[in-house]
Amino acid sequence: MNRTTLTVCALLSFGCAEEQMSKYALPPAAEVVDTPRALRLDVYPPGNLGLLPQSFTVLPGDIEDVFVALAPTVEIDGVVFGEIPSPVDITIPSEEAAPVEARVTLEIPNTVMRGVTTSAPDGSFRVEVPSGFGYRAVAVALEPNELPLYLETGLAIAEATTLDIDLALGVPVSGTVLQDDGSLLPSDARVQLVDAFTGEKGPPATLTDTGEYLLRALPGDYTIILSGSASGTIPNVPFDVTVEPDTLSVRKDLEPGFLSASNVTGAIVDEDGRSVDDCEVRFTAVSLTDLPAEASAVVATDSDRNGLFNRTLAHGTWLMEVIPTYTPDTTLSPTRQTIEVGESSQSLGEIVVPRFANLDARVLIGGKPARNIVVTAVEQGFNRYTYTATSDANGWVNLRVPNVPLDLTLQSPDSEQPITRLEAPLPGQISRIDLNDEGSLVSGMLLDPSGNPLPFALLEIRDAEGILLGTTLSDRSGTFRVTVALLEDFELDSGF
Structure with missing residues (x-):
């Protein structure tokens, strides 16, 4: 077997015995970002040690045996609070800071290092993560949900600490949503702010009877996503918006074009012409008529006991996938086809799902x-x-x-x-x-935060897209060996 060797470089490394690590300099994550052909090594320690899953970076190099030092688990606690807007003036608070129930996430993007919890009614929360740097803290208000999305990046967490999260009042982002002809969208329309850099989503807000919406945001760049319910016809339409510091309010009227829709019907049958019930019929928009090019949609329905389905779709081109119910005895394959939805209702006739x-x-x-x-x-x-x-x-x-x-x-x-x-x-x-007979050997020893060998931990090596390339267990002495396909085909995970 042809092999090259790799160096394992920790995204995070704490507490490893200095004499063991002296000849294996582990670069910080910032130095790994621009290194080509890097892979990710995920370590899942045994559950009885109080250690959490952690990620490391695998680099081309000339060192065959390396030490991989896991970071200790630390506890983060704090309180989420915010300011409720005045019913008289949406730009000022009606009272002092109040506790907020929120979903709180601490994570290092593109790694397995993540902790998620929900704050209590009094705003308090507690979460455990491995110590390290490059963490992102996100808080999304659940009750009350009128408050802005909280996002902080580049956090270093070296020991147990308190992280109080102030959602503040936020800047009101409001406007009217009307179609090109001045008509209102269906009643299930809603809007949601998404952070333009991270993709984190804030709380959704519904439209009023006159098509008005109100969101709240801290300063930053966002995308407003206009959408509808899962059973509705409104596609997802994005609109960019920026909230500048010291801004009192932002007005952003949304013009999504004109939504026209028609019914699409059909019948799902097998190769013998028998109806197939309980199939998922999923439609993914390819392009939509009279809507922005960025508009997207994925909607679904199920075939009834006679194999029939009926779905209202926006006009345009759709990819339709028919997916029979999966069971251990399944013998019917899914199938797909492209359809055009126009001005009038249409029947697709019988759609045949083939056998396995x-x-x-x-x-x-x-x-x-x-x-x-x-x-x-x-x-x-x-x-x-x-x-x-x-x-x-x-x-x-x-x-x-x-x-x-x-x-x-x-x-x-x-x-x-x-x-x-x-x-x-x-x-x-x-x-x-x-079978591929050429690969790169990744070998070394796992160490716990005290510098002792860590046995029986699961190791997974993944590429830039998270695809599994190799897996193994550390042995009784903490050592491991695993071979992955040659590095020439790999790309860097940009999240490192």
Whole structure:
């Protein structure tokens, strides 16, 4: 097997014995950001040690054996509070700071280092995270929910501390939402502020009977998302807005274009013409007529006991996916097609869902049969259902799978055999699978915060998109070895 070696560099490293770490300088996360071809090493310690999952960075290098030091768990407590607006003037508070029930999240983006909790009615909260830096704190008000989204980045958490979160009053962001002809949107219309940098979402607000809305925001750049209920017809339409410091209020009227919609009906049947009930029929907008190009929508319905479905859709082009109910005895595949929705109601007629297909293939390594290889097939799109089987003594594997394009993953019980990934256009087009025999060795020792070896921890190596490339357990002495596919195909996770 051809291998290169990697260096493991901690996103966070605390408490490792100095004499052990002296020859393995671990760069801070800021130095890892611009390093090409970096991977992520996630460590899941045994549950009885009081340690939380943590992420590290894997870099190309010339050191084969490295120490990976886990950070201790620290407790963060605090209070969430804010100011309730006056019913007379929305720009001033009606009382002093009041406690707020809120969802509080502390996380380092693109890692497994995360703690989530909900503050009590008195605003108090407590959450545990591994010590480290680069944390993001987010608080979304639940009760009262008229308060702004709170977001703070770049937090360093080295020890137990208090984090009081002041949602303040926020700047009123208000306006009118009307269609191009001056008419109101359906009654389920709502708006929501989304932080433009992180994608964090604030509390939603409904429209008044006259199409008015009111949101609150701290200074920053945001996107206002106009949307409707899951059962409605209103697509998601984004509008950019900036709240400048020292601004008393922001007026932002939203003009989403003109929403026109029609009914779409059809019948789901199998290849024998029998109706298929309880299928999910999902529609994803490709382009929508008379609405901004940025508008998007995903809506769904189910077929009834006669296989019939009926859905009102905005005019435009849609991708329709039909997904039969999944059970261990499922024999029907999902299917998809593109439809056009125009001025009048239309019937799509009968939509046939095909039967499952056989994936019969022989797994080889170096031209020889490979036994006990776990083969996992995942649908491309749809609900990404997963199907798994293990190769027999002669390398053969048989899977009953949907007759759709599949993502295949092959994993050996030997952690030094890299995971193989490939795409199968259709199950019947795969008859032989050659395992990847080239990889990069990641080896080293896990240490707890006191510098002692950490046995029996689960390690996962993932690429920039979070795809699993290799997994193993540390042994009794805390050492680990795992091989992943060669680095030339990898890209940096921009969140590091």
